[in-house]
Amino acid sequence: MVFNSETMENNIIKVTVIDREGVAHELEAPTDMNMNMMEVCKSYELPVEGTCGGMAMCASCHMYVESDTELPEKSEDEEDMLDEAFFVDDEKSRLGCQLHITPELDNLVVKLAPVGE
């Protein structure tokens, strides 16, 4: 692979995160750092807990996908965890930690789910 400024630039995608106050944050996310949406939110200090660290073992990075971006299917682990989450929308709910930053996610729009007590 040839590394030049153009490919470097291509390693960044744009995603939009709407916080719980309804404010949209346009973020740049690197595709070559093995990151996921939970981590991207944390790196911008958005209020996403990510309690379990990204193992799909809590639901503190629950978010709604608002764009029609094609996403990989939910794993059994993710389905199971969403089962125990609250405010779940069957069509839109995902765990941010299971959305890996790939070029296909460019222009993704997500909204942070409310947090329970």
Next chain:
Amino acid sequence: MIETDILIIGAGPTGLFTVFEAGLLKLKCHLIDSLPQAGGQCSEIYPKKPIYDIPAYPEILAGDLTDRLMEQIKPFTPGFTLGESAVSIDKQEDGSFIVTTNRGTKHKAPVVAIAGGLGVFEPRKPPIENLSTFEDKGIEYIIKDPEFYRGKDVVISGGGDSALDWAYFLANGVAKSVALVHRRNSFRGHLDSVQKVMDMADKGQLNLITEAEVVGVEGGDTLSEVVIKHKSQGEIKMATDHWIPLFGLSPKLGPIADWGLNIAKNSIEVDTFDYSTNIDGIYAIGDVNTYPGKLKLILCGFHEATLMVQSAFARIHPDKKNVLKYTTVNGVNGF
């Protein structure tokens, strides 16, 4: 009253390793943890997950890491108060502290090390407006004594092992009736737990309501019915004596947040010189603390614990000389 040199709040990896480093300095330790077993998140949340960043272990399961730490600290005979959470702290005239748990167990020590990780694990509560009105008046998040439900109508929510196992147990001649309400058609519990519940539902011994969730609770002095929202059938009202929502646990910093410590971002601020907090004699190590450059890693917790006990030693024995000892020279001399 339990007395020790260093009272450690939290028996996760950082708390456990503190016992070792303190032991090398001849300091005794006692640990308090709200969970019924040692290991913290490693044993409660991900015992079967491999960890790859423990030095010299290319791969180790979180549960095995806990076992090895327990083995490593064995010579130093630490005490444990498990299944109880630290609630209050009182500074004594002699500078020591008395820490009391939710069950009233008292611990006295000149040094308190908070290694509380993300906090105390508490049941996750569904977002229903008047939920608190019926807490302990028909709504319980933990089943303490199954006999409590004898002859009663019970609704259980959740799709994990605890929901399945309790539904099966209570439907087996304990409760008068059991309904299990779950959001999906499939369950995340162990296959045999799922099968047992399915079999009971087929025989009509248990009311299995899937693709549904409890969205409301109603009653007078005590709970009398739950409102269930079903995907296709809409809202169903069901009379019941008890509703037991079993949606797992999530950590909360809890009462420690009210101990007068400087808190930032849900963590305790410390001085990286010795991981001391703003209260003389109280330290915070591992995931529970924060400082510029903080990384929430087990290996960083180990480092923090090691430096912290040096400072704790100076506080406990201000006139005693102490020098770094290598375990390769003297070995490990327990108590």
